[in-house]
Amino acid sequence: MKRIESRHWIFIGLFLLIAAVMLLGVELNINPSSETQKMYDYIENLPPGSTLMISFDHEASSLPEIRPVALAILRHAFSKGHKLVGLALFAEGTVIGYRLMDRVATEYGLEYGRDYAYLGFKPQYIAAILSMGESIQETFPEDYLGRSIDEIPLMNGIYNYDQIGGVISIADGSLTTHWMEYGAARYNVDILAGVTAAMVTTYDPYLASNQMQALVGGLRGAAEYERLTGRRGGGSRGMLAQTTSHLYVLLLILLGNIAFIRSRRKGNN
Amino acid sequence: MDRRLALIACFVFGLLMFAQYFSRHPLARSVNLAILEYWQIIFAFTLLVGVASFFRNSLSAMRNRGERPYRMVGLAGLIAMPVLAIIWGIRADTPFMWMFENVQAPMQSTVFALLAFFVASASYRGFRARSLQAAILLGAAAIILLSRSQLGGAFSDVVTPVADWIRNYPSMSARRAILIGIGLGSLTTSLRVILGIERTWLGGKQ
Numbered sequence: 164m165k166r167i168e169s170r171h172w173i174f175i176g177l178f179l180l181i182a183a184v185m186l187l188g189v190e191l192n193i194n195p196s197s198e199t200q201k202m203y204d205y206i207e208n209l210p211p212g213s214t215l216m217i218s219f220d221h222e223a224s225s226l227p228e229i230r231p232v233a234l235a236i237l238r239h240a241f242s243k244g245h246k247l248v249g250l251a252l253f254a255e256g257t258v259i260g261y262r263l264m265d266r267v268a269t270e271y272g273l274e275y276g277r278d279y280a281y282l283g284f285k286p287q288y289i290a291a292i293l294s295m296g297e298s299i300q301e302t303f304p305e306d307y308l309g310r311s312i313d314e315i316p317l318m319n320g321i322y323n324y325d326q327i328g329g330v331i332s333i334a335d336g337s338l339t340t341h342w343m344e345y346g347a348a349r350y351n352v353d354i355l356a357g358v359t360a361a362m363v364t365t366y367d368p369y370l371a372s373n374q375m376q377a378l379v380g381g382l383r384g385a386a387e388y389e390r391l392t393g394r395r396g397g398g399s400r401g402m403l404a405q406t407t408s409h410l411y412v413l414l415l416i417l418l419g420n421i422a423f424i425r426s427r428r429k430g431n432n
Numbered sequence: 433m434d435r436r437l438a439l440i441a442c443f444v445f446g447l448l449m450f451a452q453y454f455s456r457h458p459l460a461r462s463v464n465l466a467i468l469e470y471w472q473i474i475f476a477f478t479l480l481v482g483v484a485s486f487f488r489n490s491l492s493a494m495r496n497r498g499e500r501p502y503r504m505v506g507l508a509g510l511i512a513m514p515v516l517a518i519i520w521g522i523r524a525d526t527p528f529m530w531m532f533e534n535v536q537a538p539m540q541s542t543v544f545a546l547l548a549f550f551v552a553s554a555s556y557r558g559f560r561a562r563s564l565q566a567a568i569l570l571g572a573a574a575i576i577l578l579s580r581s582q583l584g585g586a587f588s589d590v591v592t593p594v595a596d597w598i599r600n601y602p603s604m605s606a607r608r609a610i611l612i613g614i615g616l617g618s619l620t621t622s623l624r625v626i627l628g629i630e631r632t633w634l635g636g637k638q
Contacts, residue, residue, distance in 0.1 A: 170553040177552045191582045196592075223537035224544040257522075258529050259537070265524075287475040290468040297465045308523060349453070360580055367599055368608050383580050406581035408548055413574055415556040420570075423560045 202377035219260030231397030283307035446626035
């Protein structure tokens, strides 16, 4: 049998700590940040019945972090009576986006085709973003369910970004950058984003220069959004695990550095 | 001659795409749309190159007995998913999507979640303040980590503004410098490719 090494104890410690905290079910009080507040205000202040495009630009690996973000935004947009047009520019986001939209629409008793539509996946994201600026109908002749786009009542009168209130990119990478470079710069459509926490600093310059209108970042962003909408969900629950693991990592860094300083002093002596 | 044709096509289409960007004329828009459609078709063909390469590498790696089971699983996935997609389609509630939702997505999330354990281990072994610069980096990382947690009360009131300052000044100025550098580099490379100065994309000898 293999000997248990120090790293194995670190793994076991992390697992036990998160499991214990999750079982205790501590409730955290989270204050919304200004960027999350911007997203909330943007959706809140749109006239009811406005059309928003939501693009699921992520892979399945980031689902635990990205799903609470998407759900919180979808719930808010649907509750305000906005129409949503969904799509995916990453193949893996296609069915995930459809399921999420369908789930939230069902919660609010909304009808497919009238209140929301899902266009599906289009490969080559830069070409797809540019192409929708010219014609959504020609880019997506059929929706995800195989129905002709002309048969979808919601899509009547929506030809390109001119009829879209804003695009919300749910992303785990840099794809949102292409929405800003090609969608916003060329076709003047507002870009908003819900991204993983690791991507937040990537988008800070765009947010500061108003090239991006709003940003919800990671589990914390989702938890803040849930606080604003008054409906707790995966973000608030996930924040508990995230806070615990962050503190655990900081403790390990501290212990590692104490050990390092002590060994260096011993070496000097 | 074949290289010259490719260079001429690159020059013409490069110039055309550049010029049409500034025009809202219906002709420019329809040309743009047509080229974008061709772009997507070409992209589909590039995927075939990737699949063929994966096949070839996997088959040659299968000679190694230790790697064989993993390579077989990889190849089985590569063959099974297109077969399911061709027979039943790729829409919701098809076998293809069942495989994606119940096999691929959980596996990917699991692998991604394992990162937390490796980060925890690395934080103990690797994140050492060996110099002043390393200590500053470590301090900034600790503050950002704390700001993405929620400890509540006065602690958050102190950490959040400090973390915001790090994000809005040192971090953002560095990122802007990188972005501007990338932009200028892309512009230069694009011009070199369009004008035929940069020819490595053609492959073969110069």
